Amino acid sequence: MNGISRDSLLLTFKSYLETTTRRWYFVFFFLLLLFLFGIAGLIRQVTGGHIVTGMRDNVVWGVYIVNFIFFMGLSYAGALISGVLHLFKSDWRKPIIRMAEIITVVSLVIGPFFIFFCIGRLERLPYLFIHPRIQSPITWDVIGISTDLIGCFIFLYLSFIEDFAILRDQKKINFPSWKHKIYRFLALGYTGTPEQQKAIRISRNIMAAMIIAIAIIVYSVLAWIFGVTLQPGWNSTIFGPYFVIAAVYSGTGMLILLMYLFRKVFSLEEYITKKHFVNVGVILLIVAAFYGYFTFSDYLTKWYGSVKMDTTLIDKLFSEFYWMFIFANYLGILIPIIIVGIPRFRTIRNITIGALIAVIALWFNRYIIVIPTLETPFLPIQDSRIDWINYSPTWVEWSLTLAGFSVFFLFYMVISKLAPIISVSEMTHETDEGKKILS
Amino acid sequence: MTKSNIKTSRRKFIRSGIFAGLTSVTGFSAGIVVNRAKAESSEEKEKVLTTDGRLVEVDKSQIEEGKNSVVGRKESMKGLPDRKFVMVIDLAKCKNARKCVDACQEGHYLPKDHEWIKIYYLQDAPNTSPYWFPRPCFHCDNPMCVSVCPVGATYKRSDGIILVDNKRCIGCKFCMTGCPYSARSFHWKEPEVEQPDVEYSPETNVPAKEGTVGKCVWCADLLRQNKLPRCVTACPMGVIYFGDMVEDAVTNGVETIRFTKLMEQRAGFRYREDLGTHPSVYYLPPVNRNFPVDSGFEGHDEEIRKRYEKSIEQIIAK
Numbered sequence: 180m181n182g183i184s185r186d187s188l189l190l191t192f193k194s195y196l197e198t199t200t201r202r203w204y205f206v207f208f209f210l211l212l213l214f215l216f217g218i219a220g221l222i223r224q225v226t227g228g229h230i231v232t233g234m235r236d237n238v239v240w241g242v243y244i245v246n247f248i249f250f251m252g253l254s255y256a257g258a259l260i261s262g263v264l265h266l267f268k269s270d271w272r273k274p275i276i277r278m279a280e281i282i283t284v285v286s287l288v289i290g291p292f293f294i295f296f297c298i299g300r301l302e303r304l305p306y307l308f309i310h311p312r313i314q315s316p317i318t319w320d321v322i323g324i325s326t327d328l329i330g331c332f333i334f335l336y337l338s339f340i341e342d343f344a345i346l347r348d349q350k351k352i353n354f355p356s357w358k359h360k361i362y363r364f365l366a367l368g369y370t371g372t373p374e375q376q377k378a379i380r381i382s383r384n385i386m387a388a389m390i391i392a393i394a395i396i397v398y399s400v401l402a403w404i405f406g407v408t409l410q411p412g413w414n415s416t417i418f419g420p421y422f423v424i425a426a427v428y429s430g431t432g433m434l435i436l437l438m439y440l441f442r443k444v445f446s447l448e449e450y451i452t453k454k455h456f457v458n459v460g461v462i463l464l465i466v467a468a469f470y471g472y473f474t475f476s477d478y479l480t481k482w483y484g485s486v487k488m489d490t491t492l493i494d495k496l497f498s499e500f501y502w503m504f505i506f507a508n509y510l511g512i513l514i515p516i517i518i519v520g521i522p523r524f525r526t527i528r529n530i531t532i533g534a535l536i537a538v539i540a541l542w543f544n545r546y547i548i549v550i551p552t553l554e555t556p557f558l559p560i561q562d563s564r565i566d567w568i569n570y571s572p573t574w575v576e577w578s579l580t581l582a583g584f585s586v587f588f589l590f591y592m593v594i595s596k597l598a599p600i601i602s603v604s605e606m607t608h609e610t611d612e613g614k615k616i617l618s
Numbered sequence: 619m620t621k622s623n624i625k626t627s628r629r630k631f632i633r634s635g636i637f638a639g640l641t642s643v644t645g646f647s648a649g650i651v652v653n654r655a656k657a658e659s660s661e662e663k664e665k666v667l668t669t670d671g672r673l674v675e676v677d678k679s680q681i682e683e684g685k686n687s688v689v690g691r692k693e694s695m696k697g698l699p700d701r702k703f704v705m706v707i708d709l710a711k712c713k714n715a716r717k718c719v720d721a722c723q724e725g726h727y728l729p730k731d732h733e734w735i736k737i738y739y740l741q742d743a744p745n746t747s748p749y750w751f752p753r754p755c756f757h758c759d760n761p762m763c764v765s766v767c768p769v770g771a772t773y774k775r776s777d778g779i780i781l782v783d784n785k786r787c788i789g790c791k792f793c794m795t796g797c798p799y800s801a802r803s804f805h806w807k808e809p810e811v812e813q814p815d816v817e818y819s820p821e822t823n824v825p826a827k828e829g830t831v832g833k834c835v836w837c838a839d840l841l842r843q844n845k846l847p848r849c850v851t852a853c854p855m856g857v858i859y860f861g862d863m864v865e866d867a868v869t870n871g872v873e874t875i876r877f878t879k880l881m882e883q884r885a886g887f888r889y890r891e892d893l894g895t896h897p898s899v900y901y902l903p904p905v906n907r908n909f910p911v912d913s914g915f916e917g918h919d920e921e922i923r924k925r926y927e928k929s930i931e932q933i934i935a936k
Binding site: 227228230234236237294297298299300303304307311317318404407408410553556557559562 | 731736738739740751753762769770786787789794796798799803804805806807829830831893895921922925926929
């Protein structure tokens with residue numbers, strides 16, 4: 180990483196920070212349109228009641244909960260990549276940690292909204308705080324997610340302070356004065372004195388360790404919402420760690436996708452190289468192996484025994500959900516492993532494709548965890564209406580799902596207008612005591 | 619006793635005083651006068667048995683008819699003192715007449731989607747005989763639904779009844795995934811049945827509210843008036859017995875039997891004992907049946923018959 184000067188890095192982003200292209204506006208309004216589509220869906224749901232969704236008395240949780248778990252899983256990328264790599268002080272992490280940290284905060288903001296969409300009486304949401312009952316895993320979740328959000332936000336902000344100071348002090352890029360004021364305010368009077376540097380370094384180390392722990396707890400708690408129930412397929416002791424691993428997997432995949440995207444958009448070939456893709460790809464491979472192992476052992480034990488409800492569930496997975504099961508739990512694991520595992524296949528594009536498959540597979544993985552179980556209650560569903568027997572999402576649910584993804588990228592577009600997507604301060608730090616530990 | 623008597627009359631007068639005070643200052647003073655006059659003038663006393671079994675003498679003017687008072691959240695959480703309600707369902711007698719379902723839906727102003735008591739067509743093993751299985755809420759003693767509720771909208775009372783307060787319920791549906799018996803249903807839309815203009819009580823769950831969860835309440839409001847739940851009285855076969863564990867007696871409206879004796883003689887059991895939820899509903903096995911199981915398909919709409927088609931197919935396939 181030597182030889183990168185602060186000025187040259189700033190110049191790379193100069194045009195993006197100074198002017199806004201037509202393409203940016205085009206993409207922005209396209210995503211905004213998707214978002215508005217979601218708003219339309221939400222209005223339909225609020226006025227028409229939850230009957231406009233595909234959810235019914237048996238499958239009471241649908242795509243909303245799937246999205247909730249999915250986005251919470253993505254948030255794990257930041258916690259893992261930035262937290263762990265920060266503590267290990269690996270040098271190569273520097274250009275990509277900001278992306279990872281932003282994934283964390285953004286998806287942590289989006290995720291809970293899907294819970295809100297799932298709640299029958301949205302106006303009573305404050306009851307979660309006014310009348311909380313600590314016995315309920317949902318209360319654990321409320322506490323966990325809000326702690327996680329605050330922690331991850333602080334961690335992200337700490338990494339931004341130095342950059343805001345740089346942006347405030349530099350002369351290369353011409354900012355409008357309102358932006359300058361924002362930087363001055365957000366830099367909190369940072370001038371780079373040794374004490375300030377030390378304070379930031381120490382607090383970042385503490386926060387890095389903390390967010391790893393918090394993220395593990397939060398994602399386990401989320402798994403226990405399912406794990407503590409008696410439902411076949413959910414009542415599994417393995418669910419906590421299984422969800423954590425699945426989360427890291429999807430988060431790592433998402434990070435690779437964003438690395439690819441930003442590398443293209445901002446022409447960052449100089450900073451984000453094949454080495455980064457291979458390194459993160461190797462993390463993806465290791466996590467894929469773990470995830471595959473957990474999936475296998477969870478389903479093997481259910482399948483090998485002959486508990487009636489488990490058998491019914493497995494039968495359902497291998498009939499109605501066959502392709503989803505194959506995609507989520509076979510292809511979604513094996514393809515990334517093969518791509519990264521065999522050196523010949525390890526190109527930037529292939530790794531990105533592998534990551535894309537992993538991310539999509541993980542969405543389906545959550546789908547086949549949530550829906551089939553709800554379709555196989557202990558007492559058989561005896562109903563004449565097909566939509567009460569089998570769940571299928573309606574346009575309302577899809578519109579809000581699309582809106583969730585569009586907001587994810589909208590956040591990135593706005594943030595990348597405010598500050599470089601690569602941490603300038605991090606890239607140009609001369610000394611790094613971490614080299615003593617790992618390099 | 620006189621002390622508590624004064625207390626209640628005082629509370630009453632304060633309440634009426636506040637009401638009057640809201641309208642006008644003169645109204646406030648008038649409220650006091652009326653109340654005091656009432657309390658002093660009436661000399662007629664009446665002996666009344668309280669819910670906890672004490673015989674008390676109260677002023678006649680103080681007596682209000684029990685059924686007119688709406689039991690609010692706080693009162694509904696207590697449960698009737700010294701009671702532990704229990705239900706026994708005799709599977710040998712059930713022929714899916716569905717009168718319990720109708721009476722329940724009518725009594726609680728439920729839309730057709732909501733069957734607080736549901737009749738299943740079950741077969742335990744490939745070579746055993748199918749039977750009809752009415753399933754109300756089991757009012758478990760270790761209730762999953764109560765444990766997982768994040769806001770205390772559903773609660774267990776001392777008399778065993780589990781209620782849902784639809785004024786507190788946020789509609790997260792966690793209780794529905796928690797309940798292993800699918801006993802709960804959700805108001806996915808405004809209830810299609812016109813709701814009566816009454817004050818809400820968790821004991822009746824009326825009026826229903828969109829976006830909240832409802833379930834069988836064992837007609838807690840009727841129990842308070844010493845009446846049997848609607849499903850019990852509606853059943854023409856006398857399938858459902860209801861009673862009290864403390865008194866060790868259950869009745870189906872026709873005959874009253876000792877609960878322990880019934881369990882002993884008829885080999886009573888609870889559904890899915892292995893789940894550890896400790897249901898308060900017991901079943902008597904479908905032996906020496908009064909009706910052939912197929913008679914349960916007769917006399918119903920096409921829609922009702924269609925419900926069981928898949929289960930029948932599976933049974934034939936085995």
